[in-house]
């Protein structure tokens with residue numbers, strides 16, 4: 490049976506039933522105790538998110554639910570405007586749900602915290618007046634996670650991990666776009682968050698750099714097994730980066746399906762299985778009948 494034939498498409502998330510019988514191309518996360526595995530690290534339950542303007546209420550997502558388990562690479566995939574970034578911001582604690590709840594480690598998310606760090610798409614997310622090292626140290630100091638000496642040690646450690654030791658004392662404008670993103674990733678991982686949130690982090694990079702960054706992210710994950718929540722509107726990127734993908738319908742975003750994708754990596758991109766699964770996702774995203782709900786309504 491091909492990987493495409495076994496890639497699981499289903500409407501209701503159920504991690505226990507998530508593993509399709511495809512040959513593993515990447516080793517899976519180490520086995521965890523059943524009690525730990527049973528409780529999701531991150532639980533998003535019936536979450537509707539809205540923006541209120543003086544004239545309108547814009548519903549960005551409608552009753553979205555999913556679970557993310559420890560060491561998963563979970564991808565939110567959907568067309569532009571389906572509410573992916575808004576969901577990520579709600580998980581980060583920047584936007585309170587209009588309906589539903591978000592729990593991390595069993596505790597309700599009620600605001601931002603150092604257990605959730607976001608890497609954005611923008612290259613200007615690094616304050617330009619700080620050196621690379623100071624940028625990585627900044628959240629460690631601001632959150633009082635570490636004192637200055639330990640923060641510096643940790644920053645240098647993480648810059649080494651992303652291959653930027655030599656650039657510790659330069660300023661962001663002296664780096665390429667891909668290097669800036671590596672600094673942002675080092676800064677995020679240095680905080681040792683429970684979940685790393687990435688909002689289209691490679692979308693502004695050229696194709697080659699984007700591919701290299703995907704490779705580097707996966708290599709870091711192989712080594713560290715952090716939990717990743719990754720937003721993209723690229724089907725190919727979702728299949729390469731994710732071990733599980735949540736498909737969101739167009740505006741307002743609703744859960745359309747969940748897909749297991751841990752059988753794929755960068756090397757499988759040209760394969761018939763990869764192409765067939767990408768095609769299937771495309772049909773699910775764009776050919777399904779509209780649900781009839783208008784996302785915006787007058788105040």
Ligand SMILES: Nc1ncnc2c1ncn2[C@@H]1O[C@H](COP(=O)(O)OP(=O)(O)OP(=O)(O)O)[C@@H](O)[C@H]1O
Nearest residue numbers: 540547549568569570571572573574575576722740
């Ligand atoms: N600050 C805001 N005020 C009002 N509406 C907003 C605001 N931010 C986003 N929206 C609306 O909420 C919906 C979801 O936006 P969001 O940015 O989360 O989508 P997305 O899936 O991340 O899109 P993209 O892939 O283009 O980034 C869209 O209809 C958008 O217009």
